[in-house]
Amino acid sequence: MNAVADRKLFLGGRLKRLRRDLGLSQTAMAGDLGVSPSYLNHIERNQRPVSAQLLLRLAETYDVDLRNLGQSGGPASEAELAEAFADPLFQGLAVPRHEIVQLAEDQPAAADAILRLYRAFSDRRVRDRAEAEVAGAASPADSPSEWVREYIQARHNHVPELDTLGEALHEALKAEASSPDESFEALARARLFARHGLTVRTLPAEVMVEWTRRFDPHRGRLLLSDTLGPSSRAFAVACQLALMEHGAELQALTEAASAPDDPTRNLLKTSLTNSLAAAILMPYAAFQRTAEETGYDLARLQARFGVGFEQAAHRLTTLSRPTARGVPFFLMRVDQAGNVSKRYASGAFPFSRFGGSCPRWRLHSAFRTPGRIVTQIIETPDGSRWFTLARTVDRQGQDAFTEGQDLAIGLGCELKHAHRLIYARGLDLQKPEVTPIGPACRLCERHPCAERAAPPVGRALTVDDWSKSVSPYPFA
Secondary structure (H helix, E strand, O other), X not given: OHHHHOOOEOOHHHHHHHHHHHOOOHHXXXXXXXXXXXXXXXXXXXXXXXXXXXXXXXXXXXXXXXXXXXXXXXOOOHHHHXXXXXXXXXXXXXXXXXXXXXXXXXXXXXXXXXXXXXXXXXXXXXXXXXXXXXXXXXXXXXXXXXXXXXXXXXXXXXXHHHHHHHHHHHHHHHHOOOOOOOOHHHHHHHHHHHHHOOEEEEEOHHHHOOOOEEEEOOOOEEEEEOOOOHHHHHHHHHHXXXXXXXXXXXXHHHXXXXXXXXXXXXXXXXXXXXXXXXXXXXXXXXHHHHHHHOOOOHHHHHHHHOOOHHHHXXXXXXXXXXXXXXXXXXXXXXXXXXXXXXXXXXXXXXXXXXOOOOOOOOOOOXXXXXXXXXXXXXXXXXXXXXXXXXXXXXXXXXXXXXOOOOEEEEEEEEHHHHHHOHHHOOOOOOOOOOEEOOOOOOOOOOOOOOOOOOOOOOOOEOOOOOOOOXXXXXXX
């Protein structure tokens, strides 16, 4: 008790909560504790500290554990309230922490009511999004990444202006080569120095810390991490060249998109810059022609253009030029937890509606065979069939500290295009072996399914004492 006596304790909110839990008025509690009602009122309003003697009387009179009385927060804790107020719904309010603490301690019932309302709103928001996805409608984008993803998807991942600029710059670099074997990275570095006075330096990861690429405009340097492989390093140099040579065009395309805020605009410009870098490394006409000639062999495309698996796969989703279309691919990238970090398509795209996180799709089992391509023919709930392939890739800038942080790339097209792919050779595409898959479990109404991780939204469960379904969540 000495520690308690040495400092002032303002426990008004907690004392008020205790009194209400006991069903007492201020007058009744004051009588029990041997103090005046006005004194108790001042304590509950944090205008007076709680004395050590009053704490002892509370413990003796109401059999209260003083440790519990000293714990902050009630049903609505400070952390839960802080999480709720961090939602974009409350953007601009900037509720300070001391007000959140005061709300949790002094007005526990009101705080709990706010949390109940917020949880109901969040559940309704999830349900609305799920219903919109099932109906094939676009859900409202409430983050920069979602807005940019929808903007690019609406254009089938094809920006013709960037392909034209990329082809022209690629040809200009070839014309500056001193020998046919000079690498793209060497040509791009030479052009950055000759035209823009920029040098490219590779530094240890310990110096770069979290960055894989950083531009230092004051010293005229592009700094790259030594964790980048050759293809990632070439792409980083291509991004800087794209910004230096065509920054005005990239800015104009970004402004024309009318993004809702600065973070979204910046992310969109980065995405457009990456697209231009890909167009410089893999010029449209040459890439599309090579893809057709090789049966869309990704290994051949990687070797021909000096790019990585993900770069080549992503480029395949952009081949929508009207006079030279490629196979309309979709691409999805996931981590081992199933989080989707990329989702692009040049044509029909089943997973914009059906989610794409079904465990029956081999995209998720690719982690068991690192670096190997696995193929599968899948059928979505609407009866559409798709030829898919999946393979793991390393994260950009992976080093000893990120071991095992692989990603999986899923690439696919409608089954009617599969005969053009080298990966489908030898398969009976007329009577194929098909794996039915569903959307994310919360949207999927396939039944029964042993892999189901959650019941579908809006369907009543049929769990009883007399039977056990294959599915952990049987429903009507």
